[in-house]
Amino acid sequence: MLDIAKKAMAAAAATGVDQAEAFAMQTRSMRIKVYRQEVEELVSSTGSGVGVRVFKGAAVGYAYTSDLSGDGLKAAARAAEATMAVTAPDEFAGLPQPAKEFPELDLYSGKLRETPVSDKIAFAAMLEQTALERDSRISQVEAATYAEGEGVVAIANSLGFERQFRESTCYAFLQAIAEQDGHMQTGISFTTGRELEQLAGAVTGQEAADRAVSLLGARQCPTMSCPVVMDPFVTASVIGVIGAALTGEAVQKQRSMFAGKDGAPVASPGVNLIDDGLHPEGLATAPFDGEGVPTQRTALVKDGILQGFLYDTYSGRKEGKASTGNGSRGSYRSQPHVAATNLRLLPGTASQAEILGEVEEGFFVMDVAGIHSGVNTISGDFSVGATGRLIRNGELAEPVREVTIAGNLLKMLESVKTVGNDNRWVPFGGSIHAPSLLLAEMTVSGK
């Protein structure tokens, strides 16, 4: 892939631009879905492509192609140059100077490819079976899924950067459906790794079943203001939204609730949030970001105080700051933009049971819906659908559905009373490592 990147970069440089960069990617992926112990779907995919970014007179242009022939690369180079006709000149645009040192990371396991497909099918089937056997009220499992991907990312730029890395990831996921008296509830669980052996087996199936069963008989509860405990899945959803507001770009464009709060308290002292591009278990870990800047560990909130923001090269230059290695790129189709790598809300000391024990009457949230439509990232106001259990005298009580929880994210961070020690990786909406949280008070709207 590095050869392709170099060729594409050379073709772009030859169009007479000031700077050129090529980001090449090759991927192989597979997904297996099992239903009633039979393979329902086996999907395999291979693909590759290159994205070309050019700069001239402070304007920027971009084009991508999946045609990696010599002519295809030249066509992409010309297309990138042509798109510059309309972009406004911007003195902060440009490539990063190549770094000298990069983190050494072990992101690839050759075992993933070597493991027979039949073992992977058996793994998905086992997840389904353990969920079904866990409780007689589990009527079926929808989408017991095993998925894997491996890829090579290569970047070459006209300032002399030429590097590539290889990675492999896999995960398994299931949704169990519990049924009683004609009513259904669902529960999910998942596990992630870099090879099949690293995935957690039976416990994953059991957890999905337990979550579904524990919600059977759920009803709306009365509207109330009360303490709220979020489980790690829910904390992760919220942290994902908060992370998006902690980028330099969001602040510069006045789209962030954290604008102007650098160095100020924004959360209760127990809150420590970092962006960790180096964590071995994080699926967003990489030696360098989408523009070749080494990844790093960046403190965002320390003991409740806002430490700073995440930057790519462009947004960093706007403030005279260095990139934090957060120039993110989902694929060769997209230009770099600022985004978190692995967000980690560092664990506290309390177990989930101890946290629940602190609450006399409250709400334990197990799932939130509509987080992307229900949050105003500028003001921090949010209102989302929620499912979970009531808490009474420190114990989980009746299941609850069809309610909303509402408040303001900034006030919520300030109201964190206890941070749990039960962190887990959640691969949805980013790569997030989150614990249970106790919040002093929120509005729960029901009947």
Add this chain to the structure above:
Amino acid sequence: MLVDEQTIEKVLTAALERGGRFADFYAERRQTNSLSLEDGKVEKSSSGLDAGASIRVIQGRSISFVSTDALDERSLIAAARLAGESVRGDGATVIPLTAASGGSVHQVKIPPAAVATGGKAGLLKEADAAARAEGADVVQASVGFSDETSQIVIANSEGTLAVEERTRVRLIARVVAARDGMMQTGYDSIGAHRGMELFASGDPAALGKIAAAKAITMLDSRPSPSGKMTVVMHRGFGGVLFHEASGHGLEADAVEKGASVFAGRMGEKVASEKVTLIDDGSIPNEWGSNAFDDEGVPTGRTVLIEKGILKGLMYDRLRALNAGVGSTGNGRRQSFRHPPIPRMTNTLILAGTATPEEIIRSTEKGFYAKTLSGGQVEPATGDFVFGVSEGYLIENGEVAYPLRGATLIGNGLTALNNVDMVADDFEMNIGVCGKDGQGVPVGSGQPTLRILNMTVGGTEV
């Protein structure tokens, strides 16, 4: 044509070498252009090309699917053999290909390629200027333009060959208004399965103006109350509520597994008699329309709920084969990299006879949801949730003042049964629907209507 007929027949034959009851082939070449403006400047401009193909083999109820971004015969046959590798048993015979007919027509007058990038940038600037002209409260406008032109070839072992060129253009505006420390956003979008002629009639300016007006209106909003309320859904945007609340549960994959509240209820009353819900992927030039679905079946009109009675479901080929019925032309996919699954196209609640004024006048106290910001549903339970980006309080039959921070939450079946008034002011809206990690363009439409007894989640108790 992207891949010639002879090659396709060889590929399908290779796919069924070891067995399988059905095989299909999908090849695509997609060119895209996108531009985005913020701070009054065009910040990003990009153009792209993606091409590739996929082969699927169906045996029993399971599928094996392989995609590749190579379009030469050797790579395609290798991919076909890989797709057929795990299949055993008697294979279906490949029937010689015949061009499919009956697809709907979506005329494109000005292809996006015929307009220079500068012309497209002009649309962004027009929308931006119109938004900023709405007043000093407007502090930011982001405008995005995208076009997409795809050549598609679909073929299968039953002899179907469908060839289609699809062109879509879209313009979106997001405007931020601020006053006295309060910030609000307004959003609007237009898009269609057609060419640049969509923007001929001053639409970019109207778009910017509408988005700005929404943001400015919401500056005067008060925090939304919580609790059970009568909800009036404004025409257009509310259609997405029915897309989520009932549409997903009417897709045959959910019903087949019993993971839908509509499973086993065909012919029963599932909604108020005021509700007729249809899916129609053949409406000329509509955003969610295509001539054929992504399995080569002509798109068409499917009645899902008629006057409250459950009449039909949305099928792709696999689920139709399983159920022993015909596909309704709802097999869709994001790209050649994704297997087709049952999906909505344009999903509509048909107009009623009331007027929107009557509906508001007859509502003593209620919540008027004018713009929804999106939402989601759990098809197994029918529980849904929606954010409201522009809402109002209705008091004594009049729209009183804007409300912010509200979420609508409820259950699909309950909401369908609680529709008690439907107006005559039908309007469509566009969006991108996500399911199984695949995004496809969908339209949803609806007249102004009223739903009794819905839960509004706000910040005020």
